[in-house]
Amino acid sequence: MDYYVYYEVETGRMTPLEYDGNSVMKANAANWLPFYNESKVNYPLLNRLLAVPIWRQRYLAHLRTIIQDEMNPTVCNAMLTIIKT
Amino acid sequence: MPGSIRSEKIVFVQPVGNYHGDRGIKNYIQSRRTYLLNNAEVKQVAPVIASATLQNTAGQAWESPKSGEEAWVTAQVSAANGIFGVHLFYSDRLTGNFTAINMFDDGQHHDGAVADGPYGASLPGQSAGVSDAVLYRSSSHATARRASYLPAGAEHDVFVYQVQPQPATSVPVAINEFHGGKCLYRVTDETGDYDDWIELFNLSTDPVDISGFFLTDNPANLDKFEIPAGTVIPGHGY
Numbered sequence: 001m002d003y004y005v006y007y008e009v010e011t012g013r014m015t016p017l018e019y020d021g022n023s024v025m026k027a028n029a030a031n032w033l034p035f036y037n038e039s040k041v042n043y044p045l046l047n048r049l050l051a052v053p054i055w056r057q058r059y060l061a062h063l064r065t066i067i068q069d070e071m072n073p074t075v076c077n078a079m080l081t082i083i084k085t
Numbered sequence: 086m087p088g089s090i091r092s093e094k095i096v097f098v099q100p101v102g103n104y105h106g107d108r109g110i111k112n113y114i115q116s117r118r119t120y121l122l123n124n125a126e127v128k129q130v131a132p133v134i135a136s137a138t139l140q141n142t143a144g145q146a147w148e149s150p151k152s153g154e155e156a157w158v159t160a161q162v163s164a165a166n167g168i169f170g171v172h173l174f175y176s177d178r179l180t181g182n183f184t185a186i187n188m189f190d191d192g193q194h195h196d197g198a199v200a201d202g203p204y205g206a207s208l209p210g211q212s213a214g215v216s217d218a219v220l221y222r223s224s225s226h227a228t229a230r231r232a233s234y235l236p237a238g239a240e241h242d243v244f245v246y247q248v249q250p251q252p253a254t255s256v257p258v259a260i261n262e263f264h265g266g267k268c269l270y271r272v273t274d275e276t277g278d279y280d281d282w283i284e285l286f287n288l289s290t291d292p293v294d295i296s297g298f299f300l301t302d303n304p305a306n307l308d309k310f311e312i313p314a315g316t317v318i319p320g321h322g323y
């Protein structure tokens with residue numbers, strides 16, 4: 001998924017703004033590594049953040065949560081059925 | 086696509102590789118899920134933060150601390166590969182940066198005995214009315230430092246507790262107005278009568294609890310009227 005990063009001066013927090021989320025639904029993306037493009041310097045956020053162990057583990061912790069919760073077939077399929085109807 | 090304005094929606098009839106329709110998207114996501122779960126780093130076992138509890142200084146669980154009082158937080162943490170750190174993040178607001186502090190299993194931080202599982206830490210006192218947001222992070226494994234969070238969705242999901250005002254000792258409350266029934270310019274009270282009344286004003290910015298205080302117009306009877314329980318004047322309020 002592609003995204004911008006918005007830095008909010010008032011709170012000192014960075015927020016990702018995703019776009020083109022549907023474009024990850026390609027057949028060849030099904031087997032992308034969870035660290036896809038991390039070695040490419042023209043993907044600076046992935047390239048630099050995932051090289052820092054504490055940030056890499058934070059990313060993995062939240063990825064596990066998404067896999068276990070949002071991608072859980074019971075939750076995910078019900079949501080897709082609601083969207084379709 | 087960035088830089089353009091258009092509306093997008095999920096299109097179920099669009100072929101997604103060999104997947105079609107909503108069943109195709111469901112199958113795609115589950116295929117993706119299976120692939121990710123088999124990734125060597127993803128399937129590493131992370132520590133488990135089973136529970137967390139906040140206590141006030143009286144040792145009461147989930148009871149709000151009072152203004153300026155510390156609060157003790159304990160968390161039950163376990164990990165197959167050993168625990169190399171438990172951190173408590175807190176903030177006095179729901180947005181902005183969190184402050185991180187270490188939690189301990191040394192028997193000196195309301196954590197039970199030494200190395201028995203629960204970790205404890207003290208949160209510094211806050212002003213009354215403040216909502217504090219709290220989250221936990223635990224890491225394990227000597228080199229990988231696998232991490233878990235509680236709540237799992239932290240920092241978007243957090244625990245929140247409220248800080249209560251201190252019982253007033255030196256009360257910053259003044260009699261702001263008063264009216265005697267025999268005054269020259271008589272003013273009715275809220276029920277339309279000409280009874281004696283006073284108006285109280287809280288001079289401070291913090292709420293003040295005046296429950297249990299007394300009003301009287303008789304020096305020989307100082308306990309003539311007790312202000313009912315639960316009477317709190319908001320900061321700079323009446």
